Amino acid sequence: MKKIWAVINLILISVLFSACTQQAIDNSLAISSMDTFIGGTVHAPKAVWDKADKKLKEMYMLYHELTDNYRGYEGVQGVYYINNLVETTKTDQTVEIKKELYDLLSLGVELYEFTDGYFDMSIGKIIDVWKNLIDESDYTGQEIPKEDIDYAINLVDAIDIIEDPVILSEVDNKYYxxxxxxxxxxxxxxxxxxVTQLAADYLTDLGLSTYLISGGGSSMLYGEGNPKTEDGSYRTGLINPQDVIDNLDIIGYRPKNYGIYTAKNYNFTTSGSYNQFILSEGVMYHHIVSPKTKRPVNHYLTLSIVGTDAGFNDGLSTALFSMPPEVLEQFLETNGYEVYTYLFNNTYKSYNQSENFRPL
Structure with a gap:
């Protein structure tokens, strides 16, 4: 009889232990990749999360190697390899690439056409000029001589924007x-x-719906079932960029928000100039370059777009940021995206605003 009870107790303990290990908990997402920090939380059983965490790290590393502009990786025919091959041979080059990079480039071509060229992934030489100028400064917001700006302008004006610069093809299940x-x-x-959208899609395929993923802070992806809110929604604070600029000299300063966005299953992507810029004669020069002018433009301090696809919105927000207000207004009237811009007069303007937004 004692042996029978011992067996029963072991079975009960095993069942209870199994139940405990399968209980969903909040797991921290922490990945340093693609020159940024990917953070967040995912509500999942530990065994499921251990598998997912490993997969997500591999996913981000793959795209880091494929899209890195600054160094190559052994056996990887990615962006660095392609750019270097074209530049050293000084001729057009066709390269076989992984399907993952092919699909990403396909989205870039789609965005180029959709935005009438305001998104252009082929102007890396022009972007490099402005990035190098900003990187040479000692701190964000530094005032630099006008001669340095004039020198950069002369450089970019000498760079041609190539017509139909990227051509994609597929032959016998190989990608070029x-x-x-x-x-x-x-x-x-x-x-x-x-990649952040791919990460969310992967979690969804695993049956995980409660998550928050921050793709470097500029692209936020939310699921549903947030345990911290009564209805399971997630909230995004819209940072006041002018408040950031006014307090650049305060280490650890927490900027004010100008609004709160609350919803479930959405992406919130922001493009802005307030984190990386220099000044010359009171004009901001930053890292978001217009393909139309070859220069950073200052129509908005930030532009935020709400949607469900973080990849598409990442490119689209960059394109919209360079659109003059009249072009932006026509584009949004036609396409219906929900967008929030923060302007240089310390006010915001919304387009297709929903009831999910609350001003502060």
Whole structure:
């Protein structure tokens, strides 16, 4: 009889232990990749999360190697390899690439057409000029001589924007990109959001719906069932960029928000100039370059877009940021995206605003 009870107790303990290990908990997402920090929380049983965490790290690393502009990786025919091959041979080059990069570049081509060229992943040479100028400064917001700006303008004006710079093809289940000489791929305005969307899709396929993923802070993806709110929704604070600029000299300063967005299962992506810029004669020069002017433009301090696809919105927000207000208004009237812009007069303007937004 004692043996029978011992067996029964072991079975009960085993069942209870199994139940405990399968209980969903909040797990921290922490990945350093693609020159940024990917953070957040995922509500999942530990065994499921351990598998998912490993997969997500592998996913971000794959796209880091494929899209890195600054270094190559052994056996990887990614952006660095393609750009370097074209530049060293000084001719158009066709390269076989992984399907993952092919699909990402396809989205870039789609965005180029959809935005009438305001998104252009082939102007890497022009972007490099402005990024290098900003990187040479000692701190964000530094005032630099006008001569430095004039020198950068002379450089970018001498760089041609190539017509139809990227051509994609598929032959016998193999994938190819042709990059024309003079063009340089830069996927910085697209890749992080794209992979963050893939990460969310993967979690959804695993049956996980409660998550928050921050793709470098500029692209936020939310699920549902948030345990911290009564209805399971997630909230996004819309940072006041002017407040950030006014307090750049305060270490650890927490900026004010100008609004709160509350919903479930959504992406919130922001493009802005307030984190990386220099000044010359009172004009901001930042890292978001207009393909139309070859220069950073200052129509807005930030532009935020709400949707469900972080990859598409990452590229789209960059394109919209460079659109003059009249062009932006017509585009949004036609396409219906919900967008929030923060302007230089310390006010915001919304387009297709929903009841999910609350001003502060």
């Amino acid at each position: 990109v042709t990059l024309k000489y003079g063009a340089k791929l830069d996927l910085g305005a697209l890749a992080k959001g794209y």
